[in-house]
Amino acid sequence: MKVPASRWAPVVVFAAGALASAAYCQQPATTPQADKAAKQQRTLLIEAPVIEREPDPQNPDKEIWRATGGVTATSEEMSFKSKEVTASVSKKGGVEQVRATGSVVVKGGRKTKEGIEQRLDATSDGAVYFVGERRLVLSGNVRGTLAEVERERTWDLTSQRAELWLDEDRLRLERATLKMTMPEKTQQPEKSQKPEKPETK
């Protein structure tokens, strides 16, 4: 069957339009503005009365930033308040770890694999955040709460060492006690519980 050329024209126009539309839809994800915004989010901000920079004596490709006084360190997933914060920065890979010492107040957040948002509010003697691994280690007199806002569930924790993986539903506590608080209608008999099986040393 022969199709007159005039009947092909709308099909071609439609196809070209769909391609153009698809290209247009994909465009915003790759605009320089979107890239810039994404890059701007990944920033560690440190505020302190004194901030010092020195080359890492162990590694010439690294530098150390040390902030002292009342220090606040904020990133997109974590914030510290303490007396001293040290950031180890690789010239190739950016911030590698952030270490806080002296009465640390930590606030952080993560999403579980079920998409439940957990908020951490804790105090400790020291804290280290390993940026690449997205792992937070709190050490010495760790006290705080891990709250699941949607489920109205709160874990009160006391520990000597707490390790939290931001990309996994994983929490590791040493010499710890955990107490879960839930809304009254679903409240279970009061007893110590664990949000996930903590690893034992």
Added chain:
Amino acid sequence: MVGGCAPRPSPAPKGKPRAAEQAPEKTAVAPVRLKQRGMSISLSDEKGQPVFEASAASLEVDENTKTGRMQNPRFTFYEGGKAALRARAGAVVVDYAKKIVHLDGGVEGNSEASGYSFRADRAQWDYDKKELRAWGKVRFWQKEWEAKGEELVGDTALKRARLIGSPATLRIAQRGTEKPKTARGR
């Protein structure tokens, strides 16, 4: 040529000098010489290596106060004979007796070797201490980070630096935050 040059230190006599002859040598001449070529000032150390160079359209040397003044100069600080920091300022006063360079009227500098830049309202460089000090609205940055404060103290190349502020701030680009491949992610 404006002003005069400090005399070269006389060559040390051969052989072991006596203690009585050694004493005056310590206070005789500063180990920094001043040279002026056209509208420029340069200082060099006792080995003849450059320490500081500045050039500008106008130069005024005062032999009484041992200072040289320049407007809108461009200058270079050296470390070990190599350029450590290139900068420009609204005005510079070189106190070649005290070996201190005062920079004013907005200062901008950068270190090509280390990639750092800084900007401040005014600054001071001390040859003996090998120390750069900047004040005012201070910004100190590299490609990956930016620090702001009210006072910056560092070595000539700013490899070591201390920023003071109320508060001083530091922003570091946080790379390497991609999710690591965990067992669950595979």
